[in-house]
Amino acid sequence: MELSSIYKESQIWFFTGTQHLYGEDIFSQIKEHSQTICETLSGSPSCPVKIVFKSLLSTPDGIYRALGEAQTDMSCAGVVLWMHTFSPAKMWIRGLKSISKPVLHLHTQFNRDIPFKSIDMDFMNLNQSAHGDREFGFITARLGVNREVVAGHYSEESVQRKVADWARVAVGWKHLQGMKVARFGDNMREVAVTEGDKVEAQIKFGYSVNGYGVSDLVRYIDSVSDIEAARFVESYCDNYEVSSDLLKGGANHQSLIYAAKQDAGLERFLTDGGFSAFTTTFEDLEGLDQLPGFACQRMMEKGYGFGAEGDWKTAAFVNAAKVIAYGNDTGTSFMEDYTYHFDPLDSMVLGAHMLEVCPSLAAKKPKIELHPLGIGGKNSPVRMIFDSAPGDAINATIVDMGDRFRMIINRVTAVESRELPKLPVARVLLKPQPDLETAAAAWILAGGAHHTVYTKSVTSEQFSILARLADIEILSIDSSTSLDSLRNEIRWNEMYFRMRN
Numbered sequence: 001m002e003l004s005s006i007y008k009e010s011q012i013w014f015f016t017g018t019q020h021l022y023g024e025d026i027f028s029q030i031k032e033h034s035q036t037i038c039e040t041l042s043g044s045p046s047c048p049v050k051i052v053f054k055s056l057l058s059t060p061d062g063i064y065r066a067l068g069e070a071q072t073d074m075s076c077a078g079v080v081l082w083m084h085t086f087s088p089a090k091m092w093i094r095g096l097k098s099i100s101k102p103v104l105h106l107h108t109q110f111n112r113d114i115p116f117k118s119i120d121m122d123f124m125n126l127n128q129s130a131h132g133d134r135e136f137g138f139i140t141a142r143l144g145v146n147r148e149v150v151a152g153h154y155s156e157e158s159v160q161r162k163v164a165d166w167a168r169v170a171v172g173w174k175h176l177q178g179m180k181v182a183r184f185g186d187n188m189r190e191v192a193v194t195e196g197d198k199v200e201a202q203i204k205f206g207y208s209v210n211g212y213g214v215s216d217l218v219r220y221i222d223s224v225s226d227i228e229a230a231r232f233v234e235s236y237c238d239n240y241e242v243s244s245d246l247l248k249g250g251a252n253h254q255s256l257i258y259a260a261k262q263d264a265g266l267e268r269f270l271t272d273g274g275f276s277a278f279t280t281t282f283e284d285l286e287g288l289d290q291l292p293g294f295a296c297q298r299m300m301e302k303g304y305g306f307g308a309e310g311d312w313k314t315a316a317f318v319n320a321a322k323v324i325a326y327g328n329d330t331g332t333s334f335m336e337d338y339t340y341h342f343d344p345l346d347s348m349v350l351g352a353h354m355l356e357v358c359p360s361l362a363a364k365k366p367k368i369e370l371h372p373l374g375i376g377g378k379n380s381p382v383r384m385i386f387d388s389a390p391g392d393a394i395n396a397t398i399v400d401m402g403d404r405f406r407m408i409i410n411r412v413t414a415v416e417s418r419e420l421p422k423l424p425v426a427r428v429l430l431k432p433q434p435d436l437e438t439a440a441a442a443w444i445l446a447g448g449a450h451h452t453v454y455t456k457s458v459t460s461e462q463f464s465i466l467a468r469l470a471d472i473e474i475l476s477i478d479s480s481t482s483l484d485s486l487r488n489e490i491r492w493n494e495m496y497f498r499m500r501n
């Protein structure tokens, strides 16, 4: 899958609000200012997508037409709205009611400083964002427009980054609309948290989830030739450290050839069907010689979303995170909180999975090795093994509470790995905020899943924007979390969602 094409096919549209009261002489100046702002925002190194100045809006009909075009245009991922002058906001009601794409209200002004010595009434009439944007803010609040607000001068790096971070989520959101998740087999039997309402998910997030027999995948795998598999193996030698027993002439070479067939076959299946994410389950492996863990790692490395044991919510979430992180991704993966280190002076979590952790996290070149796996009842599976690079990260999950989806976001820090000579899986050691005991209790109180999206690139603010676009509940666990406040927050949220539904 080509994550780059998702960005190439997307634009953010920028509209500037004004009115006719000041005469039209200033319109050309306002346009010029708007152009400059768009060029500055688009040109910032953090911005992954073109922000295009479209037009000045000064009448109710013009506003309705412009936002209608933004709504229907296939390339438009979202709109940035800015009031250079006062733009009486009743003019905006009809237009704002017609747009459901991501909206960012940029509260900036063209001049950074007040020219204290030269300021006159003409300057005041032109540079009116300070109150023009308040009039506009009122109507978006009154209408309940789902929007983000970024305030500050557009030349500031922090403002450019906030706009760029939002633009990434807007592109991710656009991608999710119509995105397809393939589910091989169903759920791991009796597991609760990986279940959920797929129809509601499609209504809220935009992606569809459909089931396929593992035999559909087996056909693709079996049709990969030995020659093609050998070519894949060559490319593994260029990109990873392949254990000698798996190389040509080695005792386990055929296992790597078969893993390469799974890799090639799975990608062909996903490409043919236009899928961006998928799930597997080790309770439905009929026709496969080994668990496709290595192929799952390879797919995630290419940007596909993955969820183990039928976990379609996490599969879609991993893909969304990969799109949001694109071009800037220092590691984004499916993850599982596996086991704890409760040392009071150095407490942490070991994050891993049976096999499926994305090599984008690897601190060094991953090793490809073959080891037995006491689950699934198949031949020993090939897998990539590595330690994850240290640094700040986010662990996040989405659960289905029955009447709403809930996103739970925990800020964590990955630390230097330890020697784990007898654990042949990819892994990460995490210290959650505010501390392991509070974070784990908070996560449990919130009903957070054992499966997560672990990312070093997508921020908790970006996940919150995504959750607001989907109009779902958000619970954040970070350095300010106290369990008493979290309990109250859960109660209040429950009331809010139940009253609203």
Ligand code: MN
Pocket (backbone or CB within 6 Å): 308, 309, 336, 353, 451
């Ligand atoms: Mn699992």
